[in-house]
Amino acid sequence: MSKWRYLGKRLLMSIPVLWLGTSMTWFIIFQGPIDPAANVLSNTQTQNTERYEAAREQLGLNRPPLEHYLDWMANLFTLDLGQTWLLYPGSNVNALVMDFLPRTVWLGFWSVLIAVFVGIPLGFYAGLRSNTLADYLASVSGIVWRAMPNFWLAVILLSLLVSSETLLGFDWDTFLIDLPSGVTGNPQLSYMAGRPWALLTQPGETLAATKKILPAALVLGSASMGNEMRIGRTAVLETRSQKYIDLAKAKGVSDRALVWKHILRNALVPLVPIITSEAFLLIGGSVLVESVFGIQGMGFLFFKAAIQGDLPLVGTLMFVFIVLMLVINIAQDILYTIIDPRVGYEEA
Amino acid sequence: MAAPDDGADGDEPLLAVEDLTTVFHTDKETIRAVDGVSFEVSEGETVGVVGESGSGKSVTARSILGLIESPGTIESGSIRFRGEELTGGNWERHRGDLSIVFQDPINSMNPVYTVGNQIREALRIHQGLRGQAAREEAVRLLEAVGIPDARRRVGEYPHQFSGGMRQRAVIAMALACDPDLLVCDEPTTALDVTIQAQILELLDDLQREEDLAILFITHDMGVIEETADRVNVMYAGEVVESAPVETLFDGPAHPYTRGLLASIPGRTATGDRLPTIEGEVPTPTESASDCRYAPRCPDAFDACERVHPEHVRVGPDQTAACLLHEEVRPRPDGRGDRGRRRRRRGRRG
Numbered sequence: 001m002s003k004w005r006y007l008g009k010r011l012l013m014s015i016p017v018l019w020l021g022t023s024m025t026w027f028i029i030f031q032g033p034i035d036p037a038a039n040v041l042s043n044t045q046t047q048n049t050e051r052y053e054a055a056r057e058q059l060g061l062n063r064p065p066l067e068h069y070l071d072w073m074a075n076l077f078t079l080d081l082g083q084t085w086l087l088y089p090g091s092n093v094n095a096l097v098m099d100f101l102p103r104t105v106w107l108g109f110w111s112v113l114i115a116v117f118v119g120i121p122l123g124f125y126a127g128l129r130s131n132t133l134a135d136y137l138a139s140v141s142g143i144v145w146r147a148m149p150n151f152w153l154a155v156i157l158l159s160l161l162v163s164s165e166t167l168l169g170f171d172w173d174t175f176l177i178d179l180p181s182g183v184t185g186n187p188q189l190s191y192m193a194g195r196p197w198a199l200l201t202q203p204g205e206t207l208a209a210t211k212k213i214l215p216a217a218l219v220l221g222s223a224s225m226g227n228e229m230r231i232g233r234t235a236v237l238e239t240r241s242q243k244y245i246d247l248a249k250a251k252g253v254s255d256r257a258l259v260w261k262h263i264l265r266n267a268l269v270p271l272v273p274i275i276t277s278e279a280f281l282l283i284g285g286s287v288l289v290e291s292v293f294g295i296q297g298m299g300f301l302f303f304k305a306a307i308q309g310d311l312p313l314v315g316t317l318m319f320v321f322i323v324l325m326l327v328i329n330i331a332q333d334i335l336y337t338i339i340d341p342r343v344g345y346e347e348a
Numbered sequence: 349m350a351a352p353d354d355g356a357d358g359d360e361p362l363l364a365v366e367d368l369t370t371v372f373h374t375d376k377e378t379i380r381a382v383d384g385v386s387f388e389v390s391e392g393e394t395v396g397v398v399g400e401s402g403s404g405k406s407v408t409a410r411s412i413l414g415l416i417e418s419p420g421t422i423e424s425g426s427i428r429f430r431g432e433e434l435t436g437g438n439w440e441r442h443r444g445d446l447s448i449v450f451q452d453p454i455n456s457m458n459p460v461y462t463v464g465n466q467i468r469e470a471l472r473i474h475q476g477l478r479g480q481a482a483r484e485e486a487v488r489l490l491e492a493v494g495i496p497d498a499r500r501r502v503g504e505y506p507h508q509f510s511g512g513m514r515q516r517a518v519i520a521m522a523l524a525c526d527p528d529l530l531v532c533d534e535p536t537t538a539l540d541v542t543i544q545a546q547i548l549e550l551l552d553d554l555q556r557e558e559d560l561a562i563l564f565i566t567h568d569m570g571v572i573e574e575t576a577d578r579v580n581v582m583y584a585g586e587v588v589e590s591a592p593v594e595t596l597f598d599g600p601a602h603p604y605t606r607g608l609l610a611s612i613p614g615r616t617a618t619g620d621r622l623p624t625i626e627g628e629v630p631t632p633t634e635s636a637s638d639c640r641y642a643p644r645c646p647d648a649f650d651a652c653e654r655v656h657p658e659h660v661r662v663g664p665d666q667t668a669a670c671l672l673h674e675e676v677r678p679r680p681d682g683r684g685d686r687g688r689r690r691r692r693r694g695r696r697g
Binding site for chain 1: 407
């Protein structure tokens, strides 16, 4: 009961966050020091008063700020993201996002998955065998993964895979699954357009898209993997020394049940915020990795829009990022309520 | 270390701890937390272990339950349960026959599972109960330890219980293992006084109903006086005096016991300053060659610094490890000879 109340409360709380974040974005973009209208026009066009006024009108900048603000907010909240002016001129931003977002989600999904399914088991393993050789190896590798910067690792991995035939003795492009398009480029996700169940019904395409994204996902998830390994190890060590573990042992609980039932679930609790806060980092980090691997995702789009000064597009993408973060936050709260029964109890 | 072959005869007590030595290895030194402790617990009996913080009481309890983990190890001695040796990894066969209740009820239950789940887990392992039968038995156990509205509370999480209720639930969990011996490691220390009295009463009732033997560990002489049949006084990893509770309170033989008794509030005349024992319990790192209490002992004399006192019989059923009760024969090398040490055979009169 109190759990649902807790979740409902968190959902309600995300509304003011969304409003505040979006409002701040509007203020910075449209009331900030840079004139968005001037930026969407080339230098020569700016001299042309007529063209300039037309651009201002298109962006709604000639209207009173309050009216423009309300209009802009209403459009975003009804998911009408408007048009771009500079980057892919004249195209609909909704279509653009629908085109670019799946690639980023696919990349983020796999990097979180790699981090979670490699980092956490490795950390738990190290924690359960603390101060053995296996523990030291796992811990050191965790630190190494964490220490390697994204952009560096991306370049190294890319050059390794591109010349895999000479360096590693097998050709990555044809290894297990044939990838005619090579290491870089977009994963083919169009087969899932409008039919998300194709993820499972067309395993061939799924595997190809997965192989395509895997190097980038490994790079993006590497730091999180090391991080989760370290936190997982500490969490297991901490849980292991709890009195209730001793008591369960005295109760005659088998070693296997002790680990799987009593230790692991408790050790997951401190990992939840780590995993979700890293999901935030992935959004920022994807700019670098997407650039190196030539994946046209949201990070890439945002980066280009910002560099070329397409401020209206930057604003709209900001809104998309804010929504993404809120979704991750709510996912975190749901995970919490599933794993830890104490959540939401204090407020009840 | 090896178990003697007399395990089958009826004379064997429920639990016999003999010359137990548990050490913890650190980078710098080896801490002898429990150093040659011997005592016995008979069926249905309550044996108290009392001493200051750091005297090795809890390590004794954990050793008996087989809960010593690296960097600690049981270096020598034997722990026999119904004549069967437990040291050397034989605990698994007797899991549940010995149960434990810890000091801190907040951390004694896994926070992510319901109280009922954790009781049923023990019921499944030790009594083979599953499903509805296990659920009913869990409710019955919670009722037996005095938890009101047990049918509803069995589905609640530990954090929804108050401290006293949680300790009751922990006791219910211990009972679900159907134990013969319940080790209580300061079970009431974290509770306030009224709850403490209730828990002690509950343990007393359960002992009578289920014919439990209890090893009661505490630093509180007042609690010992109420609960125990027989008392072992521990100091710096050693038992320094062992006696039935009345004998101990009427005629303490060891100066340390006298100091402990004198520092119970209310036993000295009102208005007087409460006597205390100056100083702290030392942390032993080597086997004893002197009396570890000597630096704090008001009755110490020069031999106390050279001779490790052995247990000597000071009454019909009372032993103390103090040179005051021994014909002191200073040995040329000034060391107590551990090999020659006579085993104390504590018997209930």
